[in-house]
Amino acid sequence: MKTIEWKDGKVFLIDQRKLPLKYEIINCSTYQEVAVAIKKMKIRGAPAIGVAAAFGMALAAYSSKASTYGEFIQDMEKAKNCLFLTRPTAINLFWALERMMNLINIKKGVDLFTLKDIILQEAENIAREDIEINKAMGRYGALLIKDGDNILTHCNAGALATVDYGTALGVIRTAFEEGKKLQVYVDETRPVLQGARLTAWELTQEKIPFTLITDNMAGFLMYRKKVDLIIVGADRIARNGDVVNKIGTYSLSVLARENKVPFYVAAPISSIDMSLKSGEEIPIEERNPKEVTHILGKQIAPAGVKVFNPAFDLTPNGYVEAIITEKGIIRKPFEKNIKSVVNTA
Ligand code: MRU
Secondary structure, eight states: OOOOETTTEEEEETTTTTTTTTEEEEEEHHHHHHHHHEEESSSSSSSHHHHHHHHHHHHHHHHHHOOOOHHHHHHHHHHHHHHHHHSSSSSHHHHHHHHHHHHHTTTSSSOOOHHHHHHHHHHHHHHHHHHHHHHHHHHHHTTOOTTTTTTOOSOOBBGGGSSSSHHHHHHHHHHHHTTTOOOEEEOOOOOHHHIIIIIIIHHHHOOEEEEEOOGGGHHHHHHHHHOOOEEEEESSSEEESSSEEEEHHHHHHHHHTTTTTTEEEOGGGGEEEOSSSSSSSSSBBBTTTTTHHTTTEEESTTTTTTOOBBSSEEGGGGGSSSEETTTTOOOHHHHHHHHHHHHHH
């Protein structure tokens, strides 16, 4: 099963809140259910929520009772606005919604019956392309990995964060499939534990050797020369190469610089927001304080304590060695090189 797929008029997805204790497939038959699944992080990871939004639009199209194009576009705008408000940081969500709306606008003359099928086809295209993109990223990124390397990763940028295969973890998978001996250090990634719950689960399935650590152990490992490189994913990259990714990424990048460990980011071109001059403009989601005061539903802090819970942080471009994309590896100067790669994409 892929992380997300369309079957028999419904969207099926792996419930990532339940892993690794329970592997449960849930389905959504309305776009509102998809919106809730994204909000509650039953599906998460930048590319995966983009695909979920696209399938949400397909559900909205098939449920529309509109008899004219004007009424139909109103229904689609309503669905888009609902899905748009689910999570603010990962650009793939907005990128996918825009791609769907553009298509609907271009196909204005087409009869509604056919248009609905075209909308589903486009969502399926986004899902299929996501896997191809991850594999291409894997092939480029694996060039940076040597036999015997110890690689540290943060959060989950694997198959579960995408439709299949993964971005940062896709690079590691490719290197492993090429026969390179590697070992991965997995940050648990507080507070939602995507590393301990999801990345550890994926690497177990793939039989890729790994060691789980808590986030505050990464610096000591680097100091002891146990880490050869770091690869993380991204939720949004500004056109100057600033990267917003899971909270804790910035600290890793600074520690990497101090310890001379190359710090790589693997992300599809669709994660690059060319409208933003720098990462300072990227909205950072703040989540429920309970994610910090509770672990798996159990309270671990005194009741009522004040909490700060940003889900992402900003890694300034200076700390990034290179950005691995499906079009190749982008190095400094980022502003210039990102522009030329995006323009040829
Ligand atoms: O809050 P999440 O779990 O959606 O955050 C996910 C991340 O930060 C990933 O590292 C990022 O989306 C890259 S995933 C390919």
